[in-house]
Amino acid sequence: MTKDNNKEQYIDYDFILGKGIADYSDGDIVVIEKIGAKPIEGTVKLDMVLMIYCLKGRIQGEINGKTWLAEEGDVVICLPNSYLSNYMMTPDFDSRIIGLSYDAILNNIPMTKDALDLLSYVSKNPIIHLDAERQDLINKYYSIIDHKIKQPHNLFHKEIMHSIFTCAVFELCAIIAPHVNYTRDGGTMKQANLLFHKFINLLSKNEGRTCSVKKYAEELCITPKYLSFICKQVSGKTALEWIHEYTIKSIERYLKHSNLSIKEIADRLGFPNLSFFGKFTKNYLGVSPTEYRRQQSMKKEV
Template structure:
């Protein structure tokens, strides 16, 4: 007989954090937590499906990712990208941190996807721990103080929009600190080439206005194979080309169902779906309800 050890991988996403019920603020797109222990509640392996920033204010944390060991201490920010896996997480008894998380879908709409951003993501994937000097720490604590104030005083119009803008500003502040360290030609230039191809892919997606097209169609326009296109998108962003195509189609569906008077059939045809049945199944799998139900739900919210 052979003894086999089974490692349980826990997926960290907005749904799981919401189920824990201990977030200071969560709306399905962004989350604010006071302490990493509210996210990592069990031993094992953790796979993140959100962009998470953990700012350490006290103590130390250590974890392993992709065969590398990383350590965060007071004044450090750990940036965790989607599809990142953590193992063997250790925290000191006095460890304290401020956690901000944002869904990848929200990041797509709030952060401009250009070559600088893609190079930044490539750098962060290899250098997830960022040390802040005293001035930078002071700036981040001021941001967090404003966010904490808005959490405690949620009354008023545009609360959700204000929270998103504050968190977006915090993310850009951190990115501005990192950018001077980004090297555009690391990995012998291969990552730079992948970034440029991915940027062109995103431009094609945007120009297509969410119309459902196969990966093969975009690969032909880029003069590469579908397999290579999916490989570089996975390398740069952690998501396949098909996942990116679907995400743009979902955004288009949401837009037309919310803001247009087009019929469900007209939207389906406009976005290139072969029939209403397929359109309905696709919408339900990505939005959790049928097109008719989604439109009715949004109308009631208004």
């Protein structure tokens, strides 16, 4: 979507698709081979992760009010809720751009403490320089991606693409990791990040069972309002959105990989009745639990 408010644009996955500039898209990931040469007027706010790999030339712009310059061999990583403005490029600028939706991030990158530390580092240091060896490595990944984009979309195409992207993202994480000051219990992690990490740990231990924001807040000895504020500040999503993300991932796992009945899954995850479970699942997966399981079974039989 996009909205005009003092020339501010709100950019997400759907906006990019609507512009018709994606060379590949699958619902979670977009690949763009050429960035537009027209400078941004006003401000752009991102609702996704955007990674720009500079192949040639230079690009300069403002990220969250701070000016950055990226040159050949640099990767620019813009996190959700970043504000971009006033970018300009040299005439010879060439790049490859990958956009990841929230779902792609959640499904491929475990939200561990180390991952949160890494994201915190990237938010302050969005330009990652690659030496010649690592440029060659990333170029090899992109060659595989480019090859798969140009192939007909065969069986498991999306799964293959996601696996390649996941490997490439973790390669970047490995490059960034030595520069990150990882925190441990009793370390220098800011209170908000520490509380958010504890909240994510509680979600993981709860294994997707439905639970109110109030219940998690009580376990953390803070108010529900403050918990949601922390989650929004650190991750861009509210506490309730995180709870629902973990619940729907558990629903998908049980429907795909278990022989539990629909009622048994609903009971295990703490839903009050089958009707509510069905409405919740359809709202997030687009179909009823029974239909989703049927679709997954059909994929296995092909």
